[in-house]
Amino acid sequence: MLTGKPVTAGGPAQTAVAEPDASSAKARSLWTDAWYDLRRRPMFLVSSALIVLLLVMSIAPGLFTSASPRDADLAAHYLQPPNWSHFFAEDWLGYDGQGRSIYARIVYGARASIMVGVGVTILVAVLGTVIGMIAGYFGGWLDSLLSRITDVFFGIPFLLGALVVLTTFENRTVWVVILALAFLGWTQIARVARGAVITVKQADYVVAAKALGASTSRIMYRHILPNALAPIIVVATIALGGYIAAEATLSFLGVGLAEPTVSWGVDVSTGREQLRNAPFTLIIPSVMVSITVLSFLMFGDAVRNALDPKLR
Secondary structure (H helix, E strand, O other): OOOOOOOOOOOHHHHHHHOOOHHHOOOOOHHHHHHHHHOOOHHHHHHHHHHHHHHHHHHOHHHOOOOOOOOOOHHHHOOOOOOOOOOOOOOOOOEOOOOOEHHHHHHHHHHHHHHHHHHHHHHHHHHHHHHHHHHHHHOHHHHHHHHHHHHHHHOOOHHHHHHHHHOOOOOOOHHHHHHHHHHHHOHHHHHHHHHHHHHHOOOHHHHHHHHOOOOHHHHHHHHHHHHHHHHHHHHHHHHHHHHHHHHHHHHHOOOOOOOOOOOHHHHHHHHHHHOOOOOHHHHHHHHHHHHHHHHHHHHHHHHHHHHOHHHO
16 A cells, blocks of 8 residues: 655646746846946046937937027127136137137037048948958958058058048038048958958857858848947947047147037137137037037947947
8 A cells, every 4th residue: 555645736747847947037148237337427428428328419419508609709709708707608718819609519419520520430431341341251362452452541540641631622511521531441340350250260160051052141230240240349439539530630730620510629620729828629628529429439438338348
């Protein structure tokens, strides 16, 4: 006769069901881990807030001031000093040598600087990524040819080359400056993309995709590009601030943007003429350039630390 204890509903069977199944837990991707890490970084939050403010200022400057950046009144406002008690008013940051509101020009000048930075970054990211992916994936003589072309462009001093290119244009608009800077600035991203593709193409899932007969385009854009994108984004984000600084530098030298375009670089260039009498005409737009460049550098540095597990 069997004398064992009866198995009840609350016995071992129920306990086995209650145990969590580790395989059902959804694995977090690199981007998810990076987002969780970024949300805890004060540097990322501060830089993101500044960047959002600058983007809103460039898209809708009318939200920040009703004054015109081109209205000039030499008789009433010639080099009038800032009135720090009038927050966000027309005379808050004073007037320049032509009697124009510096605050209005700061607000409207954000559009040109942000457009140059973002436009150059998008162009160099696309061009550098395509060249780097082709060189890294196919290798051989094509890699050697593209690498030597990249080395030639990389050996040209960036600002000096941009200065030479821009002097050939009489009408230097925003798009001319963007194309000139992008023509010389794609080399770094091309090198980063090439190295990332060489590393990724040796992964097992890429080898398996080739064995299954996947086309070259599908392998490159469905398997290699998403996994090589992280270092490209980091480099592009950090470089964005440098392109804004380059535009201001070229405008200061007189070969970048010019009147009637409203730009911080143009204001820095015109403000140097009044450096002794009214230094604020030079200092205020220079501070805005510095804050913008620093914001993008801090943002890019935070993204780099979040996407690189070795830096956490």
